[in-house]
Structures are given as structure tokens and as C-alpha cells.
Amino acid sequence: MVKLVISRKKFLKTALSGIAGISLINRQLHGTEIKHQVLRSIGNTGIKVTPLCFGAPRTTEESLIKYALEKGINFIDTGRSYGNGNNEELVGRALKGVRENVVIQSKIHLYLNELPSEGKGKRGAKEIRDVLTEKIEVSLKALNTDYIDIMLYHEASDEKLVFHEETLKFFSEMKQTGKIRAHGFSAHNNNMNLIARNNKQRFYDIIMVPFNHKGSFVHSVTGKFSEWDQPGLVAILEEAWKNGTGIVVMKTCSGGKYSPSPDVEPSFKEAVKWVLQHEFISSAAVAMPNFEQVNEQSELLVEL
Numbered sequence: 001m002v003k004l005v006i007s008r009k010k011f012l013k014t015a016l017s018g019i020a021g022i023s024l025i026n027r028q029l030h031g032t033e034i035k036h037q038v039l040r041s042i043g044n045t046g047i048k049v050t051p052l053c054f055g056a057p058r059t060t061e062e063s064l065i066k067y068a069l070e071k072g073i074n075f076i077d078t079g080r081s082y083g084n085g086n087n088e089e090l091v092g093r094a095l096k097g098v099r100e101n102v103v104i105q106s107k108i109h110l111y112l113n114e115l116p117s118e119g120k121g122k123r124g125a126k127e128i129r130d131v132l133t134e135k136i137e138v139s140l141k142a143l144n145t146d147y148i149d150i151m152l153y154h155e156a157s158d159e160k161l162v163f164h165e166e167t168l169k170f171f172s173e174m175k176q177t178g179k180i181r182a183h184g185f186s187a188h189n190n191n192m193n194l195i196a197r198n199n200k201q202r203f204y205d206i207i208m209v210p211f212n213h214k215g216s217f218v219h220s221v222t223g224k225f226s227e228w229d230q231p232g233l234v235a236i237l238e239e240a241w242k243n244g245t246g247i248v249v250m251k252t253c254s255g256g257k258y259s260p261s262p263d264v265e266p267s268f269k270e271a272v273k274w275v276l277q278h279e280f281i282s283s284a285a286v287a288m289p290n291f292e293q294v295n296e297q298s299e300l301l302v303e304l
Contacts (some may be wrong), residue, residue: 042282043246045182045205047149049075049103051276052300055287056091057082065094067291071298077285079107079154080139088142099145107154108135110161125166132170149181150206156185156194168203182206189228199239206246213274214255241280252284269296276304
């Protein structure tokens with residue numbers, strides 16, 4: 001792969017230009033253009049991404065991530081907890097030389113066993129600050145970068161911690177200092193109260209939730225079944241989108257293959273296409289464990 005020499009300032013400028021930005025990246029990566037491809041804005045963050053996000057948590061090969069970039073994907077999702085931190089390191093190695101042309105989304109979490117004071121009082125606030133500060137510094141080192149485009153509060157469930165004054169202060173300061181460009185949280189569908197609160201408070205820039213055509217999924221690791229009120233979810237996400245909040249979705253293939261009509265063979269690509277036809281969604285994170293699936297899913301970059 002050709003090593004890119006492009007400044008962060010130049011990248012941000014070209015990224016904001018939409019098609020021109022992604023065309024530049026594609027030409028530099030492998031000498032070709034993906035025609036008609038457009039980038040989508042993630043809410044009001046100023047960050048633009050391909051509608052297809054490479055979900056890296058299950059990936060163990062740098063070459064697969066590099067191949068996804070060559071196919072035109074500019075958005076990579078990872079997290080501090082995946083592979084005990086090894087996944088961030090894998091992403092960091094894969095993006096060496098092209099990091100500034102890629103949008104990285106990572107995640108950190110607060111566990112109660114890390115917070116003896118449970119966030120209460122000055123001591124609790126200090127514990128939150130210390131834990132989050134340590135984790136973001138470890139993530140930056142693992143990813144071999146001085147900034148992370150999007151940092152999410154991972155598996156948000158405890159409303160008191162997610163919206164704790166010290167948590168919000170931490171994310172605000174990280175954005176002000178340039179260590180992150182945007183912040184948000186990922187949550188499962190039994191925590192819609194968090195989205196409802198953010199729709200009122202409008203603090204977090206981005207929300208990541210499961211969304212697919214079936215309205216349910218079985219967790220690949222725990223085997224736990226999860227389902228949701230699809231119309232209700234759509235309504236609350238549309239409200240968030242209208243407020244300027246970016247929406248990134250996961251579990252997009254977990255509802256199984258999909259076909260829009262009898263003459264179209266059901267596929268995971270069609271399942272993701274169904275997801276991305278909702279205008280409030282900026283990008284769909286898809287786990288693509290092999291080159292064949294990268295090939296299949298990347299076709300969406302020119303079909304949408």
C-alpha cells in the first residue's frame with residue numbers, strides 16, 4: 001500500500017468536501033476511484049464517514065482492515081475492552097501511514113468495581129476522572145495516535161454514571177484539548193431512557209444502538225435474546241437526528257439475511273442496505289470477518 005503524506009488540516013478540509021475528499025483518499029490508497037460514493041455527516045460533529053463502518057472487534061488480521069480501506073471504507077469501530085485492548089492495538093498497526101484518512105471510533109466504560117465511592121461526592125468525582133483519564137490515554141497509545149475521532153461511553157446503562165457531572169466534564173475537556181473530536185455513548189435497546197435524556201439534554205454528539213430489519217438479535221457471545229419496539233426506536237432516533245445527534249448503528253446483520261422483494265435473493269448486504277435507507281442513520285457498523293464479506297458489503301458504497 002502507498003504511504004500517504006497528508007496533514008491533519010488538509011484531511012479535515014478534504015473530508016468536509018464530501019465526494020472530493022473520499023475520492024482523494026481512494027486514489028492515494030490504490031489508484032482508483034469509487035464513483036458516485038458519498039460521505040454522510042455524523043450529526044453536527046463535522047465528521048463525515050462512509051455509510052459502511054468496518055466493525056473491527058472480531059478481527060484478528062491487519063490485512064483485512066487494510067483491505068477494507070482499499071475498498072473505500074473510511075470508518076473503523078473498535079473499543080478498549082475488545083480482546084483485552086489487543087483490538088485497538090491491531091487497528092493502530094493497520095492504520096499506520098494512513099491514520100489521518102480514517103475515522104476511528106473507540107469506546108471506554110466505567111465499572112462499579114473501579115469506583116469505590118460509586119460516583120458520590122468529591123471522592124467519587126475524582127475516581128471517575130482518574131479512571132476515564134487513564135483509559136483514554138491507554139487507548140491513544142494502543143491506537144498509536146494523538147487523537148481519536150469518536151470516543152463513546154461503552155455499553156451505557158447506568159444513567160447516573162453516563163450523565164454524571166464529572167463524566168460530562170471529562171468528555172467536554174477531551175474535545176476541547178483535541179484528544180477526541182466527538183463524544184457519545186453506545187447502548188442496548190433496554191436503555192432507551194438514555195437516548196430520551198440526551199434528546200432533552202443534548203450533550204452527547206453521537207448515539208450507537210442495535211438496529212436491523214427484524215427488530216431483534218441473539219448476542220453472539222452471551223446467547224442472550226434482545227428485541228425492541230421498532231416504531232418506538234425509530235421515533236426516538238429520528239428525534240435525536242433532528243436535534244443534530246449522529247446515529248451509528250450496530251447488530252445490523254444480526255437479524256439475518258433480508259430481501260426487499262421476491263426476485264432478490266436474501267443476503268446480509270440487503271439487510272445492511274435496509275438499515276442504511278433510513279435517512280437518520282449516518283453509518284452501519286458491520287463485522288466483516290473475511291475478505292469475501294468485505295467485497296460483498298463494500299458494494300453498498302456505490303449502490304446507495
